[in-house]
Amino acid sequence: MDEANRMKRLPRYLFSIIDDLKKEARDRGVDIIDLGMGNPDQPTPGHIVDELCERARDPENHGYSRSIDSVECSLREAIAKWYGAKFGVHLDPDSEVLPLIGSKEGIAHISLAFLNSDDIALVPNPAYPVHFNGVLIAGGILHNLPINEENHFLPDLDSIPLDILERAKMMFLSYPNNPTTAVATKGFFNKAVSFAKKHRIMLIHDLAYSDIVFDGYEAPSILQIDGSREIAVEFHTLSKSYNMAGWRIGFAVGNAGILKSLAKTKGYIDFGLFKPIQYAAIRALTGPQGCVRKQVETYKKRRDFMVDALANIGWNVPMPRATFYLWARIPDKYSALTSMEFVSLLIREVGVVLAPGTGFGEYGEGFVRFALVEGEDRLAEAVERIKTILEMEV
Numbered sequence: 001m002d003e004a005n006r007m008k009r010l011p012r013y014l015f016s017i018i019d020d021l022k023k024e025a026r027d028r029g030v031d032i033i034d035l036g037m038g039n040p041d042q043p044t045p046g047h048i049v050d051e052l053c054e055r056a057r058d059p060e061n062h063g064y065s066r067s068i069d070s071v072e073c074s075l076r077e078a079i080a081k082w083y084g085a086k087f088g089v090h091l092d093p094d095s096e097v098l099p100l101i102g103s104k105e106g107i108a109h110i111s112l113a114f115l116n117s118d119d120i121a122l123v124p125n126p127a128y129p130v131h132f133n134g135v136l137i138a139g140g141i142l143h144n145l146p147i148n149e150e151n152h153f154l155p156d157l158d159s160i161p162l163d164i165l166e167r168a169k170m171m172f173l174s175y176p177n178n179p180t181t182a183v184a185t186k187g188f189f190n191k192a193v194s195f196a197k198k199h200r201i202m203l204i205h206d207l208a209y210s211d212i213v214f215d216g217y218e219a220p221s222i223l224q225i226d227g228s229r230e231i232a233v234e235f236h237t238l239s240k241s242y243n244m245a246g247w248r249i250g251f252a253v254g255n256a257g258i259l260k261s262l263a264k265t266k267g268y269i270d271f272g273l274f275k276p277i278q279y280a281a282i283r284a285l286t287g288p289q290g291c292v293r294k295q296v297e298t299y300k301k302r303r304d305f306m307v308d309a310l311a312n313i314g315w316n317v318p319m320p321r322a323t324f325y326l327w328a329r330i331p332d333k334y335s336a337l338t339s340m341e342f343v344s345l346l347i348r349e350v351g352v353v354l355a356p357g358t359g360f361g362e363y364g365e366g367f368v369r370f371a372l373v374e375g376e377d378r379l380a381e382a383v384e385r386i387k388t389i390l391e392m393e394v
């Protein structure tokens with residue numbers, strides 16, 4: 001059967017290539033240290049799991065979920081309350097909050113909801129892949145905004161040609177940023193909001209790492225910017241803050257009209273979230289937040305350890321202020337290799353898995369991403385193994 005042309009436009013999914021390489025190494029008996037995928041390694045906090053278990057035993061919660069159900073209304077209220085407390089932004093739970101089956105789902109569907117075949121989406125590159133893949137699946141036109149060390153991994157809005165802007169319908173942003181770990185100031189968001197309003201472009205901000213911040217840094221919400229609600233929506237996830245990656249729960253907030261169209265699109269495709277997961281999410285957002293602080297402390301220790309340990313073997317990597325990633329330039333000795341070749345070498349020779357920069361778009365070339373989703377012992381072991389590669393005769 002011949003796949004649809006829009007599927008042929010997609011690059012091969014990064015993690016399926018890595019999975020093949022991992023399997024090959026594992027079959028040879030290699031012990032794999034997997035720092036490739038941003039998949040949190042710690043368990044979901046006990047009180048959230050307990051809530052799920054209890055609610056799952058109630059047959060009332062086994063049917064399809066509808067947006068008018070009391071649990072979904074309560075979830076929207078819990079999200080609005082969490083948002084108000086965290087960012088000081090008031091949201092109307094009924095029209096400005098939309099629960100999602102993970103934020104990736106919502107991000108993919110927003111392109112489907114809004115892009116016609118001649119509409120352009122402006123997407124920073126490198127980016128979390130669904131930002132651009134969603135556009136390609138929807139059949140829209142992708143316009144890359146290169147982000148790099150020179151522009152502090154922030155898109156240069158003034159350099160976008162006018163003819164592109166005339167056809168641009170949406171722009172994606174995501175800070176703290178995956179994969180580059182860059183953060184953005186409110187000043188940048190101010191500029192982005194004015195720019196989007198001037199050119200009548202919808203702004204989509206992915207704030208997946210709002211809680212994974214260090215050293216006193218606080219990640220702003222784009223909805224803190226005056227007037228942003230006229231053109232912006234923001235995506236959040238419980239996957240990272242509460243270690244609920246496999247549960248599939250996130251949400252979008254912001255412009256009511258945009259969310260209505262997204263909800264309409266989803267209404268033709270899904271039936272919402274399993275009700276016990278919604279109850280568990282309410283518990284996560286309204287319950288004790290010490291688990292989030294503990295998790296951030298764990299990532300901070302890993303970050304400090306890893307940046308230091310890599311520097312000790314001659315690989316200098318910037319200290320991120322947010323996310324649980326390191327974005328590292330490929331060491332000089334291997335700079336002739338592509339990021340995929342370098343990652344393949346590490347998997348093949350020493351069983352350490354990193355994500356190649358090009359998995360996040362062509363402008364990620366020259367970099368690899370470490371996800372700090374293993375304990376310090378394993379991170380130390382990974383550094384020891386990488387050291388042997390850096391010392392190898394080439």
Ligand SMILES: Cc1ncc(COP(=O)(O)O)c(C=O)c1O
Pocket residue numbers: 038101102103104105128174178206208236237238239245248249250
């Ligand atoms: C920037 C960013 N957005 C969204 C997601 C997906 O989150 P979810 O699990 O809610 O789909 C991720 C996951 O790694 C991410 O890094």
